Amino acid sequence: MESVMLVHGWGGSFESTWQRSGFAALLQDGGKAVIGVDLLGHGTAPKPHDAEAYGDLTERIVDALPDEPVSAVGFSLGASTLLRTAIAHPDRFERIVLAGIGRNVFERDHSGAALIADGLRSLIDGADPSTLPQSVRVFAQYAQQPGNDLIALAAVMSRPAGFEVDAAAISAVRCPVLVVVGEQDFVYPADELADAFPDGRCVTLPKTDHFATTESFGFFDAALEFLGAI
Template structure:
């Protein structure tokens, strides 16, 4: 497999056979294209299936710019659509967690820009306002203000503190302006094939309403899988490959 550094924030793996539209892969908060999609072999498996892969490092992550101003992250979906301006006119796409939220916003804004779309690590919470209490606990942990009892929030702080992460940028992402709840009616005109994948132990579960809001949506629930284990789950990878192979 030949890998070429295409631009500062994305990478392209070129295949000899085109098997369809390129597949854009979007990681979650504190991840990167390399960590989420290359280390698990997903990009190579898609390559073996004859698909072209476009991996994107989200703003604040990987090789992308890392502003420390929360306002810089106010429109990640718009940022993504701009990043894809040089890609073919229609792409398939998969996103995990923050990447899935970013992809969902882009799909709502420009559904004709996408073919098949896979959303993972997000669920019915997209239809509700942000949980401010939980959000405040996570920010407190990132800023070193949480006590040891806040184990869930401290997981986020631990991820942000690993080598190579810009903790200030990741904290700024958490402090970005809250997005308004998504109106389920805004999804009903979107006729793209959409697969929603969620671990049964994911804090973002359930996801039945989200999958059901798309006319051509389906839902895959990963047994005995939590949020952070999703990208490495064999069941998740199987669901992704099956979906983009249809």
């Protein structure tokens, strides 16, 4: 049975992103074995409060890789971490779906992450959520899911920058890659990212924002077809 690894985004988990939406079950109905990964600081994984602990988020993915090449789906932080893993270990992947990343891969601006981390810390200190900037408030609301550790999530946002990802590095990933992005996502467009892969393609989801991506029927259809699960 072919396996598909699922990697959630910041503030999510395997359970909240992939099981609750029914996507994992649909993969299983399509004859795939599912490998769920919780990134460090999320879900069932350890949640250190030191930002330096999050210097290499790929370790949780590498540790979960089976011996044979695997297909994988990542969303947002999970997608960018999956991309870094595939660049370092291109022979370990058969097909990859990257959702919720696009132009942000090449436009490395960490100011937004710093604002979100500061916003989370202010909430921990008792600040009124309504005083946060709207762009930060959306992330803060998403972070406050059951089981989340706001200090750990702030530390993830403050993590050291990893190696620079550019078109030359991405060209090492030679398996088929599908990039899925909502047209109302702050990372839109994603055509440049898809074009950087030797075998890349892009699907844009109409009227879809970042956090709605993994619950979109358009995402389900595109990803399941690409993975051969329908």
